[in-house]
Amino acid sequence: MRDVIRVYRKNKLAVFGFFVISSIIIVAIFAELISPYRYDDIDLLSFLQPPSLKHPFGTDSIGRDLMTRIIYGARTSLIVGFSVQILAVIIGVPLGLLAGFYGGRVDYWISRLVEVMTAFPGLLFAIFLMVWLGNGLMNIIIALGVTSWVGICRVTRAKTLEIKNETFVEAVEALGASNLYILFKTIFPNIVRPIIVMVGLGIPQAIFGEASLSFLGFGISDPMPSWGKMIQESLGYLQGYWYMGFFPTISLAITVLCFNFVADGLRDALDPRMYGSRRG
C-alpha cells in the first residue's frame, strides 16, 4: 500500500487531478451550502445576464443562475460516474470470473456476449436503451452500466485465466475448497487491482456518456441540472451569450481530464504491467 502511494505521488498530474477531483466531490456534496441560489430558481426578470457579482457565471434563458446549475451538475455527473461503474463491476466481474475459471462452453457464450456488446456502438446502444427506458437519472445509470461492463469483464477474464493455474490456487483446491470459495476468496483478491484501474478509467467515460446523452436530450429530465444538457441549451445562444456554452464545457472538460489523470496515476501505481487496455 505504501508503495502504491509512493508511485502515485511521483506522478504530478495524478496528484493534481486528485486534488481537483476531491474539491469537485466536496462541492457536489455540499452543493446546498455553497451555491448562491436553488438550481430551479427561475428569475424571469434577470434572464440571459452576463457574468456579474450577483451571478458569477451569468444566467440562462429563463433566469436560472448558471453557477448554481454548474455546481449541481457536478453532483449529477459524479453520481452517474460512480454508480455506472458500480453497476459495471456487478455485471462484469462475476461474468469475467465465470468465463475465465470454468472455460469451455461457459467461456464461449460469455465471450460471444462480450463480442456482441463490443460490436454494438456503445453510445448508440445507450441511446436506444434510453428511448426504451425513458429519461431520468436512474435510467441513465442503467443504460450506461449495461453498455460499459465489457472492459471490466474482459480484464477480469484474462486475469482469472492467468491466475487460476498458479500453485497457490491449486493448493487451495487440493485442500478441498469449493469452486465459489476459490473464485471469490482466492482468485478475486488477486485481481482487484486491475479492476480498480478499469473503474478509474471508466468513471470519466461514464461522466462523458451522461453528458453526451443529456446533450442529445436523452438524459436527465428538467429541472435537474446536467452539464451536457446545459451545453445543449447553450447551442442556440452562443452568438450573443458565450458564457452559456463556456462554463459547462470547461467544467466538463476539467472533470473528465482530472479523472483521467487520476486513472493514469492509479494504473502506474497499481498495475504497472498493464497498458493498452484503455479501449473496450
Added chain:
Amino acid sequence: MLGYIVRRILGLIIVILLASLITFFLMHAIPGGPFDELKMPLPEEVKAQILKKYGLDKPIWEQYIRYIWRALHGDFGVPFQSPTETVISLIKRVWPVTIQIGVVTIALSFTIGILLGILSALRQNTWIDYLVTTIATLGTTVPNFVIAIWLMLVFSVTLRWLPTGGWGEPKHFILPVLSYFLAPTAVIARFVKVNFLEELRKDYVRTARAKGLPERTVIFKHVFRNALVPIITLLGPMVPDLATGSVFIEVTFRVPGLGKFFYTSAFNRDYPMIVAMILLIAILWGITYLITDIIYAFIDPRITFT
C-alpha cells in the same frame, strides 16, 4: 489462412445474429405498437387485418425469423418518419454526407497524427513533445461536442470567420472536421510515437547507423516502414467510431448525415430506423475488424493463424 477467414466470418455471423436478436426483442418489449391510436381507435376487425398484413399477429419468434429473412434481402422495413421511402433508401441518401466528413477526417488525422507522432519521437522531451502529449490528452478525453463548442466560440462567435452550422458549401466542412479529427489524431500520434521509440532502440537501427548510413536514411527508409505498419490496426475501429461520433458533431453543426438521422429517429421512436442503423454499424464494425486482421497478416509475415 482460408480456414481462419472462414472461422472468423462464422463468428461474425453469430455475433450479428445475436446483436439483431437483442435489438429485435428489446424493440418488441417496448409497450405500445404502431397502430395504437388514442384519438381515433381503429375498429377491431380493421386492426386485426392490418396486423395480419404486416405479420404482427404471428408469434414473436416467427416475426424475428421473417425480419431476418427480409433483412438478408436488404429490406429493413419503412421508416416511420418518411413512409414514402424504405429504410435502406433513406440510409443511402444520408450516409454519403457522413462518409464525406469521415473520409476527410481520417485522411487529415492520419497525415497530421503520423507527422506529430514522428516529431515527438525524434524530439523527445522537448516542447514539441509536450505540446503533442497535451493535445493528445485533450483529444482523447474531452468529448468532441465540447471541442465543437470551443471552436464555435472562437471561429464563429469571436472571429466570425466560419458559420456555426449548416451544410452544402465547403466552409461548412471546416468546423465539423476540426472538432472531429482531434481525437483520432491524438490516438495516432501517441501510437506512432511509442512505436517509433521502440523501433529506434532495435538492433537493426544500430547496425544501419554503424554502417555509416545518414540519419535521414535510417529514419525514413528503415524505421519508418516498420513503425508505421501497426497503424493499420487503428483504422479498423476508427470507422465505426466515426459513425458514432457523427451523432454529436452532426447535431451540433446541423449537418444532415447519418448521425443526425439516428438522433431524429431516436427522438421520434422510429424503431425500424434505429434497429437497422445499430445493426449496420455492428456489421461494419465486424467487417472492418476482420479486414484489418487479414491485411495485418499480409503485411507482417510473422503473424500466423493458429
